[in-house]
Amino acid sequence: MKRLLITIDGPAGAGKTTVSRTLAERLDYTYVDTGALYRGVALAAFQAGVGPADDSGLKKLCAGLDLQFHRSLQGNRLMAGGQDISDDIRTPEISMLASAISARPVVRECLLGVQRALGRKKGAVFEGRDMGTVVFPDADVKFYLDAAADIRAERRYAELKSDPGVTREAVARAMRRRDSNDSMRAVAPLRPAPDAIRIDSSKLGVEEVVNLMLMHVNARIHSSKLPGESISIK
Secondary structure (H helix, E strand, O other), X not given: OOOOEEEEEOOOOOOHHHHHHHHHHHHOOEEEEHHHHHHHHHHHHHXXXXXXXXXXXXXXXXXOOOEEEEEXXXXXXXXXXXXXXXXXXXXXXXXXXXXXXXXXXXXXXXXXXXXXXXXXXXXXXXXXOOHHHHHOOOOOEEEEEEOOXXXXXXXXXXXXXXXXXXXXXXXXXXXXXXXXXXXXXXXOOOOOOOOOEEEEOOOOOXXXXXXXXXXXXXXXXXXXXXXXXXXXXX
């Protein structure tokens, strides 16, 4: 059966991670969280005291990084120099730093080759923010997953509320800042590819979103590609 390269882009809190993992499992494809790579660079920069505007420092940092995904019973884990940093990269502080660092051309150039090498054999679902626009403009199927801002903020708060220092208001503010940073940046801004299939997950569960995606993927596998369209159930 034909194996495809699938991209899923969209803002934070839209459900990309859960949907991407589930879609990959249903297709028996490899799941690649590209945002984790940028978070890995952000964590290394934070630990080394390298600022997001220090291009020479970031270039040197990236050259010495050894970032790899390791499949385990807990799913894909991000390793840096053999150390599991999957949990360390998920803090709000590292998330904001990753948003700033991912806009630096020197970092994007460093990771572009890594990502394209991972997708060379296809049979993969890539989650990110510019997968369908910059990294894989010729991907077989491109999705753009979005949701209303208040719903995305509530979803992210539910993930972080175990931390006593996290509040709904702080999460909402951080998400608004990140949305602005990601969409307004000069390099690879967050936006749907012209041929992306747009899905609004505001009132859809994971299975509903995945089933919609599978409909388009199966159509592409059987060579009856559906045109890109906006799917929004409210």
